[in-house]
Amino acid sequence: MLARVANSLFWTGRYIERSEHLARYLKVQYFSILDAPMSQNKDFILKSILTMYGIAFEADEPVNEQAVLVELGMDSGNPNSILSTVFAARENARSVRYTISTELWEVINQYYLFVKEYPTDFYKTRGLFDFTINIAKHCAMVRSYLDHTLIHDDVWMFIKLGMHLERAVQIIRILTSKIHDIEVVTDNGLNFPLRQYQWTVTLKVLEAFDMHRRINKTSHTQTSTFRILIHTRIFRDRLPLIFRK
C-alpha cells in the first residue's frame, strides 16, 4: 500500500471518530442545560463546549447561543466544526476511495451530504437533536460497512488505528473537561445534586448511562462512573489501553 494512502486512511478514521464525539458531546451538554437543577449557568456550559471543540471565545463576554451552535456545527470556515470535520473525513476517503469498498465510500459520502445540506435555520432553533442523533446513525453505518465490507487487512487496520487513537484522545478530552466543569459549577463538589447531575451528563456523553444505571441504580458518583468505564467489559474494550491499567 502507498504510504500516502496509509496516511489518508488513518485520517479518515480519525475524522469520522472525532465527528461522532463532537456531535454527541454537543447534544448531551446542550440538552443538559435546558432543565438542570438550580439554574446551572447556560453561558458557562456553552463556553465549556467551545473549549472542548478547541474554538476560541472571549472569556468575559456572554456568548450568543444560536451563533455558538452554528459555529460548532455548520461553520465551514472553522476547521474544528462538525461540518469541517466530516468534510475532512470525506476528502481523505475520496483520495483513497479506490482502496475501499464502494459501499463504504457511499455511506461516508452520504454522511457528508447529510451534514452539508442540513438546513441551518432549523438546526439552530429546534433541529439540534435530530441533527446530532442522525450523525450518530451515519457513523454507525460507516462503522458497520467498514467492518463488514472490507477485508481486514492493512487498509482496514489503518482506518481502525485512526479511530482508536482518536477515541482515546476524545475520551480524555471529555473526561478532563467534565472534571473541570464539575469542580467549578458545584463549588468544589459541595453542591451535591448538581454534582450527581453532572456525573449523569458525563456518563451520557460517553454512552454509558443506561448500563451504569443497570449496575448502580440511581447513585452516580465519580467512583461509580470511573468503575463502569474502566472495569466493565464493554466499556473497557472501547477504552484505550492506558485507561485499563
Add this chain to the structure above:
Amino acid sequence: MDEEKGLFHEYSVPSGLLDEVFTAQASTHSAYSLINALFHSLSPADFKKLNEYAKLSFLNQGITYAVYDESSNGTEKIFPFDLFPRVIRKNEWSMLENGLIQRNTALNLFLKDVYSDQKILKDKIVPSSLVYSSPHYLEIMRGFSPVGDVFCHICGTDLIRHSDGNFYILEDNLRCPSGVSYVLSNRETMKRTLSDIFKMMAVETVNQYPTMLFQMLKSVSPRPVEDPHCVLLTPGQYNSAYYEHSFLAQSMGIDLVEGRDLFVENNTVYMKTIRGAVRVDVIYRRVDDDFIDPEVFRKDSMLGVKGLIRAYLAGNVTLVNAPGTGVSDDKAICSFVPDMIRYYLNEEPILHNVPTYICEREKDLQYVLEHLPSLVVKPVDMSGGYGVTVCDRLSQSELQTLKVKIKSNPRNFIAQPKMLLSVHSTYIEENNCFEPRHIDLRSFTLMGKDYTYVLRGGLTRVALKRGSLIVNSSQGGGSKDTWVVAE
C-alpha cells in the same frame, strides 16, 4: 397545464436537421418506438421524479466535480445526464468499429514513422512543416520504439452524424482522452432508474471496459513478467476528472498514484509503499506531457516525477499514452489521416473526415478568408470545445477581427464547413419536456501489443443549450447512455 400536454407537447423536428429518434431513415432503430411508447405513457410529474432520482444517484455515488469560484464556494455539481438513451444499430456499429480500428492503426503507424524514418514526410504525403511546427512534436522521442510499437494505447475518437445520415470523424483525442467512466456510470444509473426498458431489448454491455483496459496495460509491460505492476497516475483529487481516475483504478484493482508517490532510481521507477519501494512497470498517466517530468518539460510542475522520461527512454517503464502522441491529434494533421490509411495500410478509409481547410496552405487560406461566414474555425491544438468559432453568428467587425487573427498565425487554425450535427430528444429541466438537441459521440479504442478493443457504445454528448453545436461538458454539455442494439 403541462400535465395534460405531456412530455413531448412542444416537440417539433427541426427542418433540415436529422433527428435520430423521429426522422424516418435507414438508421432509425425500432428500439426507439419502445422507448417512445414508455416515455409517452409517463406524465411530466412522473418523469421529473425519475430524473431527480437519477441525479440523486450520481450525487450519492460522489460522481461530481467541484466548482471553485466566489459565489459557489466549492459547490459540487454533477455532469448533466439525460435519460433518453441514444441507440445505434449493431450492424452500423460494426462498420464504425472497423473504421475506428483502421484509423487508429494508421495513426499508430504514423507516430512510429514520424519518430523513426519519417518516410511519410519524405514522400511528401504529410507536409513536414506541419509536424515540426506542432507544439506536441517531441524531438526526444526520435528513434525510440515503445513496447509493441504502440504510441496511442487509448484513443478517444469523436464522431458526428451528419444530416446525410452518415458518421464523420470530428477529431481524434490521443493524449489523455476522458469520459469513459461516464459511459459506465450512465449505464449504471440507467439500469437503476429505467430497468424495465432493458428487459425489452438486448443492449451490448459496456462493463468489461476496465478488464480490457487492464489487459491492454499488462500487454505493454517492458518486463516480461506474469503480473506486471500497473498504476494510474493522477494529478490529484482536485482535478476535474479525478472521479474517473479513481473509478478506473478501483475497477482495475490497481494503485492510483500521484507524482509524489513515485521516484526514479537507476532509471527505474518505484512507488513509495508502507513496506518500502516497489517497482512500477506500466503507468497509465492522466497527466499531460508538459507536466510529467520537470527534468525534461515544465520545471515548475509539481504533478510529475523527476527522471521519468529517462526511465522511459531506457525502456524500464511504459507510459500510456506515449509522450509526443499529441502531434497526431493536431487538427491540421487530423485531416491527413485518410491519406495515412491509404499510405500505410493500402486501404480506403472506412470513416470519412469532416472536410478540413488548413489555413497554413495558401490555397486553403484564400478559401477560408473568402467563405468565412459559412465556416467553423478551430485552433489546431485545443480540446474541450475551447476556441471554436461558429462564423455565421459573427458580426461584420467580428469577422474582420477573426480574419486578422487567422492571417497573423495561419498554422494555428483550421476551418470546416458548419456540420449539422444530428439532434436527439433530450429532457430539458426548465421546461419539463423533451426538446431536440445536437449530439455527437466519443468512442474509445484500446490498442496494446497484439491487442485491439473498441468499447461497444461510447459517450453520447449533448449540447443542452438550444441551437448550440458545442457538446463539451466544459461548455454546458451533458451526456446520454449509448446503446448498441441488434435490430
